[in-house]
Amino acid sequence: MEARTEDVEVTVSAPSRAGREDFKATSDPALEESADRGKAKLLGYTELYELWERQQWATQDLDFSQDKIDWHERIPEEERFQRMYGLSSFFIGEQKVADELGPMMRAAPEETQRIFLATQIADEARHVRFFDCFYGQVGVLDGADDLAARLKATEEHTNEAFHELFDDLLKSRVDRLANEPGDIDTLVEAITLYHMVIEGMLALSGQHFIIDYNTTQKTLPGFVEGFSNVARDEHRHIAFGVRFITDMVNTDDRFRGVIQGMLEEAVPVADRVIDPPWDEEDDSDLFGVSREETHAFAAQCLSRRLKVIGLF
Ligand SMILES: [Fe+2]
Numbered sequence: 001m002e003a004r005t006e007d008v009e010v011t012v013s014a015p016s017r018a019g020r021e022d023f024k025a026t027s028d029p030a031l032e033e034s035a036d037r038g039k040a041k042l043l044g045y046t047e048l049y050e051l052w053e054r055q056q057w058a059t060q061d062l063d064f065s066q067d068k069i070d071w072h073e074r075i076p077e078e079e080r081f082q083r084m085y086g087l088s089s090f091f092i093g094e095q096k097v098a099d100e101l102g103p104m105m106r107a108a109p110e111e112t113q114r115i116f117l118a119t120q121i122a123d124e125a126r127h128v129r130f131f132d133c134f135y136g137q138v139g140v141l142d143g144a145d146d147l148a149a150r151l152k153a154t155e156e157h158t159n160e161a162f163h164e165l166f167d168d169l170l171k172s173r174v175d176r177l178a179n180e181p182g183d184i185d186t187l188v189e190a191i192t193l194y195h196m197v198i199e200g201m202l203a204l205s206g207q208h209f210i211i212d213y214n215t216t217q218k219t220l221p222g223f224v225e226g227f228s229n230v231a232r233d234e235h236r237h238i239a240f241g242v243r244f245i246t247d248m249v250n251t252d253d254r255f256r257g258v259i260q261g262m263l264e265e266a267v268p269v270a271d272r273v274i275d276p277p278w279d280e281e282d283d284s285d286l287f288g289v290s291r292e293e294t295h296a297f298a299a300q301c302l303s304r305r306l307k308v309i310g311l312f
Pocket residue numbers: 094097123124127230234
């Protein structure tokens with residue numbers, strides 16, 4: 001598997017929030033340097049469920065009043081557009097993963113796995129609500145008054161690779177699982193794609209940089225609070241994925257090939273999702289990091305998790 005970041009010299013600096021204790025409590029290997037040596041202690045499915053019970057939060061508790069002032073009065077128009085582009089992929093992405101998880105939950109072979117995945121469906125629904133509240137209360141989009149209208153408007157800001165990843169690669173596997181819940185190879189592919197690539201490489205890398213950027217710029221405090229909760233949830237979801245894939249590989253070595261094949265297909269597409277459609281020279285230093293830094297951080301997160309699974 002080729003991650004394009006291997007060609008470039010980039011120092012990977014860990015985002016400041018990666019050291020948070022509540023993030024580390026999830027056992028996501030990407031947060032542990034020891035994972036570079038293939039060492040990490042992963043939580044079991046019931047422990048991950050219990051952690052979910054302890055890590056609850058509510059979109060209704062977030063206050064976006066300062067965010068509204070920042071968005072309309074403090075953030076310049078060109079930067080506002082680029083920020084909206086970046087956030088749109090997250091908004092739509094949350095809606096798509098919330099919609100696709102049901103058949104994957106049903107196909108999981110063990111009850112403890114299904115119970116954890118049921119909590120993840122609730123999380124993904126809350127993430128959609130979080131974006132809907134932020135967009136609605138801050139007034140990010142003119143004339144889009146409800147969730148359906150906001151999703152339609154934000155969809156315009158996603159690129160072709162984004163659709164390839166969600167609407168072709170993921171949806172085709174989930175559709176197969178809906179018809180054939182006993183198809184374990186497809187479930188392993190779907191979890192590799194969903195938890196390792198979409199959540200692990202794409203969502204979390206972007207989330208950390210967006211949170212760090214807003215924190216240093218002292219902008220969008222309500223958004224930062226909510227998005228940090230989303231990131232913590234994602235670490236827990238990815239920890240489930242790493243655990244599941246590790247267990248499957250330990251059960252049958254043949255799954256290594258299934259996972260490898262999925263990564264080879266999906267990682268180049270995911271790498272293209274990271275890049276916005278405008279020329280790189282027009283980047284207004286989007287979220288304070290270069291495209292190379294984002295690619296490098298995403299690749300490091302993936303490789304740490306793969307080492308712990310024993311795939312590297
Ligand atoms: Fe999510």
